[in-house]
Amino acid sequence: MPGTDGPAVIRSTLRQQIADALRDEVLAGRLEPGQEFTVKEIAEQYGVSATPVREALVNLTAQGLLDADQHRGFHVHEHTLDDYRSMLEARGLIADGIFRDLMAQGDARAANARAANAPTGDATAPRDNTEALFAVRRRGEEAARAACAGDLTVLIGYDLRFWRELSALFGNAYLSDFLHRLRVKSWVCAVTHLRRWSDINGGDLRGLLWSRHTELVDALVRKDPEAAHGIVREYNAHSLSLIERLAAA
Template structure:
């Protein structure tokens, strides 16, 4: 019966909304690594029942953003530099798969070119935010940029895996970036990677080697920056 799916759909939507909100809290630095909380606390914060909260927290734990503690509830996962290096390596391998698709199937189709124009706009916003040192805006546009770009090439499973890797790597990096930007003299302007549009242009030109070089430079830049801030 059509009506029988209503409550399940509503609960699923609420669970996802809570998961998205908590993910944004982590990326925004409002939930810091090691910070603990319970299902009850989150349910009271959002004014909802415990069931969708518990489901959202289980989902975020499966994604590696939270750790579950049987007796204390949940805590924000504390990523190490070794974790960050591994995430960048995984991101690079998936990106190489995307570029392999470009190399094997020739220049983008006309409909794909139109879609790349939309992705390029996301890249322009991400680049502006990076140059301005606006971390909140950058993270949002950067995640959308890569999700839409990866969806055009390869398969949906790889696209979803890449998105999760990028969320986790931002969760790791943002701790160091925010601490530095909030310290005396810390300024992110000009320190963040901003070559999103160049990557799109390389794919439009059917230049997988150029695209690979841009992403390799991105990963090297990101790793160098986070390692420097972590040891500062």
């Protein structure tokens, strides 16, 4: 019946909206590691019932962003430097697989087009990733601009969109979703140190944040996986060195 799924869909949407809002609060540093809260407090804050809030908090707990305190509520998960190192290692492995597949897809499509003698621009010809990569590049431009300006909030938003759209080209929705969640967690871990540094130094993060997003896309457009691997390795090394340095400080 047309109306039977309405309430469930609305509740699911509300649950996701609350989960997204709380995730953004953690990324912005307004919910800090170890900070405690209850379902009732969050429900009152957003003016909603307890059910979608509880579902949202359980969802975020499953993603590793929150921890449940039995009979008390929830608190923001506290990540360690070892956690961050492991996240970067996992991110690197997934990125290697994505780039390898992107190159293979491009080569296979080109071979199929040649075999079919499909003219360039023909709507029936196999679609190359180049056009899609240029669309991703625009996200990279915004991310790089925010990084150079030291605007952490804008950078995180565009960086997550950049990697989500790039990984979507991989064609494996499960892997893309896993990488997105992993990148969210790594940003949550990093943002604590970056926000503290920003507070100490008058909010200036210029010169600290990685900004080679467009170079990565350009390497993929050139079908140069070695250059892409090198850029990602440099990214991970830069990120780890930065967070270790800020943590020590």
